[in-house]
Amino acid sequence: NTLELSEFIRLNQVGYFPDQSKVAIVLSEETLGGFFIWDITAQRIVFEGRPEKVEAKTLSGNTVWKLDFTGFSQEGNFEIGLVDFGKSHPFSVHREIYSDLSNAALKAFYFQRASVDILSEFAGKWARTGGHPDTQVEIHPSAASTARPAGTVISAPKGWYDAGDYNKYIVNSGITMGTLLSLYEAFPAFFAKQKLNIPESGNALPDILDEVLWNLDWMLSMQDPADGGVYHKLTTAKFEGMVEPHKAVNQRYLVQKSTAAALDFAAVMAQASRIFKPFSPEGAVVYQKAAEKAWNWAIQNPELRYRQNEMNEAFDPDVTTGAYGDQNLGDEWIWAASELYISTHNLDYWSILEDADLEYHLPSWSQVKWLGFYSLIRHEDALSQIPVEWMSMLKINLIAAAKAYQSAGQNQPYLSPMGADPKDFIWGSNAVASNQGILLLEAYRLNGEEGFLQSARANLDYILGRNATGFSYVTGFGSKTPLHPHHRLATSRPELPPLPGFMVGGPNPAQQDKCAYPSKVPDESYADVSCSYASNEIAINWSAAFAYLVNGIQATEAE
Ligand code: G3I
Ligand code: 9MR
Structure with missing residues (x-):
């Protein structure tokens, strides 16, 4: 696949279970042609589909398109390609897709x-x-x-x-x-x-x-x-x-x-x-x-x-x-x-x-x-x-x-409950996303409604890259991940990559740390710099919520 990487294709950079709903989002003001799934190992196209325009605009006013490849369920390592546009970060499809992440x-x-x-x-x-x-x-x-x-x-x-x-x-x-x-x-x-x-x-x-x-x-x-x-x-x-x-x-x-x-x-x-x-x-x-x-x-x-x-x-x-x-x-x-x-x-x-x-x-x-x-x-x-x-x-x-939360998520440009309400973007917003996901998982366990499980997974998709910054917010998991978290254990050892498995706080337009941020838009207000304790710190309460969401989703799949 010779296409260039595009920052405008947003997807869960870790991946998906074979049998789950799989959706990537593309930011584009132009109408898009067809998309394809590229098998990185076999070096060939294994699925083709057409982008659909999403009704809702992003908080910054952009148009988004949805690439739905739910019908594709083969295990392996893949990229999405969009002709004349670019390719996505790689992702995997596997029954144990969240095992390593759950452990981490x-x-x-x-x-x-x-x-x-x-x-x-x-x-x-x-x-x-x-x-x-x-x-x-x-x-x-x-x-x-x-x-x-x-x-x-x-x-x-x-x-x-x-x-x-x-x-x-x-x-x-x-x-x-x-x-x-x-x-x-x-x-x-x-x-x-x-x-x-x-x-x-x-x-x-x-x-x-x-x-x-x-x-x-x-x-x-x-x-x-x-x-x-x-x-x-x-x-x-x-x-x-x-x-x-x-x-x-x-x-x-x-x-x-x-x-x-x-x-x-x-x-x-x-x-x-x-x-x-x-x-x-x-x-x-x-x-x-x-x-x-x-x-x-x-x-x-x-x-x-x-x-x-x-x-x-x-x-x-x-x-x-x-x-x-x-x-x-x-x-x-x-x-x-x-x-x-x-x-x-x-x-x-x-x-x-x-x-x-x-x-x-x-x-x-x-x-x-x-x-x-x-x-x-x-x-x-x-x-x-x-x-x-x-x-x-x-x-x-x-x-x-x-x-x-589930219905709000369906009318949201990134198709996750997280972010449907701009007030979700507080200090530790990724923990808000995780706790919403926990609620949805609990609802699914109570009444077995598949839609709740899908929404819980949508918030995991959000955390792992299908969002307004294109970051997978977990250190070491995904292709575009935090490199400079506000974390003394990491900052004090600059020769090492950041410690893995930590979800950072996430977008927070209040910017209490007064660092330089790339944007003031609520869902884009994130700075991958170590001074940014209000958007890029790690914390045990956020880690616990994230651990619940990802372990719970992997455990539910195993049941
Ligand atoms: O709840 C309001 C919300 O209604 C309002 O719209 C929004 C506007 O900014 O503010 C919200 O409150 C914020 C609250 O976090 C949300 O949880 C406060 O302004 C904000 O000051 C407060 O920040 C807390 C921060 O410490 C400062 O006290 C964070 O919750 C809390 O997670 C954080 O915890 C720190 C510890 O103090 C020290 N160790 C690191 C840890 C993580 O950063
Ligand atoms: O490192 C501190 C972080 O854990 C807190 O969340 C944050 C807000 O209370 O404060 C950080 O410490 C900073 C302090 O508040 C101001 N001087 C610089 C400190 C390190 O960046």
């Missing part, structure tokens, strides 16, 4: 581990010296108590680095862990077989749970044994420079307890207690007690919001790292009550849920209600005390929300 999306968490050397046996060229032992963390004045006055030294090792920075934040760990634990609960057979090649591979636990345990151990150490309260974060006072982890050695602190931290912690520990029970009954008891203690602390301290600026007026040193300062705690109560109720069947928790507002909200670090509701639906069969009407309402709301 979870392996990313291994790379983020604090307090341990990352070994070449597991990490190849990305092996590195461990950083942040976190055995000498100081109680910040904002967190001082009688038993632990300011300056008390506490050990809180392990955990994952939150993102491009090296700090560890309980609120963001909360949604990350909830998402990964739910992923395991939804597809246990898939994870019984998956091998991630991490140090614990080969023990009795599924690898995904081994990885989760690394962060769970850290989270446990964030609870004050005296009262059950949970510190909001473990952090340096300011962000470290863009240096390797073992060279980022500024003093770390445990900062102020918060209600959000306690409730997110309670939810995670309650969910972990039931999931780890078959593997470690003793562990399960520890997690359950920790969850209940945190819950009881939250009942005593229901309004302790994290307000970084106010805290800094009262205490030294000032803390200016990630705030995760959610001021709205209703959803955290519901998430924690849901997980505690499922794990204990104690009706006290049900009494919190009984009158809850069941309206659908897409999960994010500050909106966790539906993490709990997804779990209740997943465990429906074991929760016979819940009135049938209540459960039905929950499922009706889930399906209605999924339907709305």
Whole structure:
């Protein structure tokens, strides 16, 4: 195929299952001639079709055409060619098309581990010296108590680095862990077989749970044994420079307890207690007690919001790292009550849920209600005390929300639910796309409607290249991928390609980092430069949502 590569053909650069809907998008103001699929191995044309004009224009006002090759289902490696126009990036068709990507999306968490050397046996060229032992963390004045006055030294090792920075934040760990634990609960057979090649591979636990345990151990150490309260974060006072982890050695602190931290912690520990029970009954008891203690602390301290600026007026040193300062705690109560109720069947928790507002909200670090509701639906069969009407309402709301995303996606130039609403383009917009995909996958699992599965896959197509920038937003997967993510582990080692398997935040027209962006249009507002933390950072909560979407889609295909 002698055509030149065209940046105007946008498609999933990883590929497709043989039997799924397959659509590429072309930006062109001119009418297009026929297209063909080129078999790279056999060096010949294997399929031909005609572009169809799409009704909707892009946010920048361009006309797009759809190349539908759903009828083509041969396995192999291919390109799309458009006569007098150009060819696409290569892609594959295969039954295991997302196996490597599924593994990489979870392996990313291994790379983020604090307090341990990352070994070449597991990490190849990305092996590195461990950083942040976190055995000498100081109680910040904002967190001082009688038993632990300011300056008390506490050990809180392990955990994952939150993102491009090296700090560890309980609120963001909360949604990350909830998402990964739910992923395991939804597809246990898939994870019984998956091998991630991490140090614990080969023990009795599924690898995904081994990885989760690394962060769970850290989270446990964030609870004050005296009262059950949970510190909001473990952090340096300011962000470290863009240096390797073992060279980022500024003093770390445990900062102020918060209600959000306690409730997110309670939810995670309650969910972990039931999931780890078959593997470690003793562990399960520890997690359950920790969850209940945190819950009881939250009942005593229901309004302790994290307000970084106010805290800094009262205490030294000032803390200016990630705030995760959610001021709205209703959803955290519901998430924690849901997980505690499922794990204990104690009706006290049900009494919190009984009158809850069941309206659908897409999960994010500050909106966790539906993490709990997804779990209740997943465990429906074991929760016979819940009135049938209540459960039905929950499922009706889930399906209605999924339907709305699905139809919106059909009238969108890139044919994915993501982007139908320009307001989707916030800091971490790719996590919005992933969480929409999770909702659609859950809807499909509830009622088996094929259209929901197709829409979930359409958002994966979006993330992997069928979008307004033409980037596959996952490092190392696709042909045009982020090369300069805001990620200290990557930026500090410029001789290496970025660590693979990380989804970057994505287009965000607010451009809070004030870097140079190629465009202000919401879905094009992405800059592949390391200064761009508002569009090009990686983060564990986004990784978890992406891991759910891609593993869930691969697991569903295997079922
Ligand atoms: O929700 C509003 C939306 O309604 C509005 O249209 C839009 C306009 O910009 O703003 C939206 O809120 C934004 C919110 O992210 C969306 O999630 C806020 O402006 C924006 O400031 C906020 O950014 C957060 C950012 O930290 C700054 O605090 C991100 O959510 C959050 O993911 C990010 O997390 C950081 C940690 O602090 C530090 N570690 C890295 C991590 C990832 O960048
Ligand atoms: O590296 C930090 C990143 O993790 C955060 O998301 C971001 C916003 O809070 O801040 C980054 O740190 C920058 C800081 O805010 C301003 N000085 C430059 C820092 C590194 O780019």
